[in-house]
Amino acid sequence: MDDMRDEGALKAALDDTFRDLEHALAEQRPGLTPEEVGIVTYVGSGIARVSGMVSVRSEELVRFPGDLYGLVFNVDPDEIGIIMLDASERIHAGDEVQRTGRVLDVPVGEGLLGRVVDALGRPLDNLGQIASSKRYPVERDAPPIMHRDPVTVPLQTGIKAIDALIPIGKGQRELILGDRQTGKTAIALDTIINQNGKDVICIYCAIGKQSSDVAKTIESLREHHALEYTIVVVAAGEEPPGLQFAAPYAATSMGEYFMETGRDVLVIYDDLTRHARAYRELSLLLRRPPGREAFPGDIFYIHSRMLERSTHLRKEHGGGSLTALPVIETEAQDISSYIPTNLISITDGQIYLSPGLFQKGLLPAIDVGKSVSRVGGKAQLPAYRAVAGDLRIAYSQFEELESFSRFGTRLDEDTRKRLERGWRVREILKQPQLKPMPVPEQIAALLAVNGGALDEVPIGRIGQAEQVLRKAVTDHQGELCRRIETGEKLSMDNFNTILNTAHEAVKAMGEKADADH
Numbered sequence: 181m182d183d184m185r186d187e188g189a190l191k192a193a194l195d196d197t198f199r200d201l202e203h204a205l206a207e208q209r210p211g212l213t214p215e216e217v218g219i220v221t222y223v224g225s226g227i228a229r230v231s232g233m234v235s236v237r238s239e240e241l242v243r244f245p246g247d248l249y250g251l252v253f254n255v256d257p258d259e260i261g262i263i264m265l266d267a268s269e270r271i272h273a274g275d276e277v278q279r280t281g282r283v284l285d286v287p288v289g290e291g292l293l294g295r296v297v298d299a300l301g302r303p304l305d306n307l308g309q310i311a312s313s314k315r316y317p318v319e320r321d322a323p324p325i326m327h328r329d330p331v332t333v334p335l336q337t338g339i340k341a342i343d344a345l346i347p348i349g350k351g352q353r354e355l356i357l358g359d360r361q362t363g364k365t366a367i368a369l370d371t372i373i374n375q376n377g378k379d380v381i382c383i384y385c386a387i388g389k390q391s392s393d394v395a396k397t398i399e400s401l402r403e404h405h406a407l408e409y410t411i412v413v414v415a416a417g418e419e420p421p422g423l424q425f426a427a428p429y430a431a432t433s434m435g436e437y438f439m440e441t442g443r444d445v446l447v448i449y450d451d452l453t454r455h456a457r458a459y460r461e462l463s464l465l466l467r468r469p470p471g472r473e474a475f476p477g478d479i480f481y482i483h484s485r486m487l488e489r490s491t492h493l494r495k496e497h498g499g500g501s502l503t504a505l506p507v508i509e510t511e512a513q514d515i516s517s518y519i520p521t522n523l524i525s526i527t528d529g530q531i532y533l534s535p536g537l538f539q540k541g542l543l544p545a546i547d548v549g550k551s552v553s554r555v556g557g558k559a560q561l562p563a564y565r566a567v568a569g570d571l572r573i574a575y576s577q578f579e580e581l582e583s584f585s586r587f588g589t590r591l592d593e594d595t596r597k598r599l600e601r602g603w604r605v606r607e608i609l610k611q612p613q614l615k616p617m618p619v620p621e622q623i624a625a626l627l628a629v630n631g632g633a634l635d636e637v638p639i640g641r642i643g644q645a646e647q648v649l650r651k652a653v654t655d656h657q658g659e660l661c662r663r664i665e666t667g668e669k670l671s672m673d674n675f676n677t678i679l680n681t682a683h684e685a686v687k688a689m690g691e692k693a694d695a696d697h
Contacts, residue, residue, distance in 0.1 A: 338616020
């Protein structure tokens with residue numbers, strides 16, 4: 181009992197001494213409180229290990245000398261594993277590390293529009309500091325199911341093959357995948373450019389890409405006046421893997437601010453394959469055990485917790501939407517490998533780009549058979565549903581017929597006509613990059629090819645015929661174009677009017693060509 185009494189007295193005396201020291205420090209330097217400081221024991225490529233920070237929390241931001249930052253990743257009994265958000269070359273063993281007491285966050289708000297920033301929200305465009313008074317954590321909980329509304333409003337990409345056959349809705353997550361150099365970023369860029377004047381905030385997040393490629397993308401956005409409503413978040417390939425890991429979460433938080441204020445947001449993650457590799461690199465450096473294909477077992481959760489934040493909110497919770505277009509790269513057309521299958525199962529559909537179509541010059545190289553939208557016609561304007569309803573099935577049947585016809589067998593008249601129609605549909609679905617097409621012009625082109633207005637036009641002149649009929653419809657059917665854009669349901673007479681206009685335009689083009697000859 182005496183020993184316990186002595187122990188209690190000693191503890192009380194130590195507590196009193198500590199309080200006295202604390203008061204003395206506060207009197208000498210007001211506002212100063214004791215800080216927990218760690219010591220760097222190891223520095224690697226993009227990571228550091230620190231000892232002595234027993235109270236630090238997971239995902240807490242810590243400060244190194246020189247105002248460099250890191251993010252607490254591993255919390256072990258003996259040491260802390262930290263991923264560096266700045267260059268690790270300037271950190272040395274023995275350096276002191278200070279806790280900040282806060283998680284990683286980024287500035288949000290209107291001040292970011294038109295700016296190029298890194299994963300911490302720091303400006304990269306030499307246009308001064310970001311004008312923002314609010315910050316959001318990069319890791320936030322996804323909205324509860326009861327706060328979400330169904331996806332019913334279309335997000336137009338301006339690309340005929342997507343808007344007609346693989347429609348995307350506001351709040352949807354549509355994966356873009358394909359081999360290297362098949363046009364994945366081109367589809368993302370066209371979609372951003374097509375939002376001009378549609379009151380949609382766009383965020384382009386470049387992960388692990390070359391700085392020269394990112395610079396070209398930014399310049400394209402600027403030329404098409406799309407940078408005014410776009411935020412560009414860059415974590416280039418030469419940046420620390422920690423920044424590449426944090427970048428898509430930061431971009432999502434920036435988008436969520438607008439979504440919660442009732443705005444529509446489009447976020448493009450280009451690309452999540454490099455994001456997965458950055459996470460694998462960090463995990464292996466911090467000695468986390470690898471799993472299938474050498475990726476850590478929680479790589480699925482890394483992507484799902486981010487993409488689950490994309491949704492369409494109910495009106496009482498803001499009413500905005502956040503649409504995600506993640507991009508990933510396949511190898512040798514293998515869509516069944518680990519990362520592609522993960523993301524296919526997380527998202528609401530995928531747009532697959534085929535190297536074979538790309539090499540044949542059929543751009544955009546969208547493989548209609550392997551692409552799907554799980555929202556489908558629910559997020560499509562009524563005019564599309566009427567025109568493109570049977571187009572997908574007919575086009576798939578045409579591709580099968582085409583493969584059989586290569587054997588040189590004699591074809592009956594019906595099969596030959598279906599092949600001729602299919603070739604014209606394929607030509608119509610071609611589209612140059614950075615030239616998204618308005619909805620009424622898409623409807624006119626698809627209706628013309630489906631209704632037989634282009635059956636007599638030679639394949640090589642389909643592109644020219646399309647230009648002529650698009651101009652004719654916009655010049656002569658302005659009221660119908662307006663009704664299509666507002667989502668009104670058109671009658672059969674309205675469609676016949678558009679088809680007649682297309683027939684007349686194509687006929688006039690043919691007569692002009694004959695006169696020229």
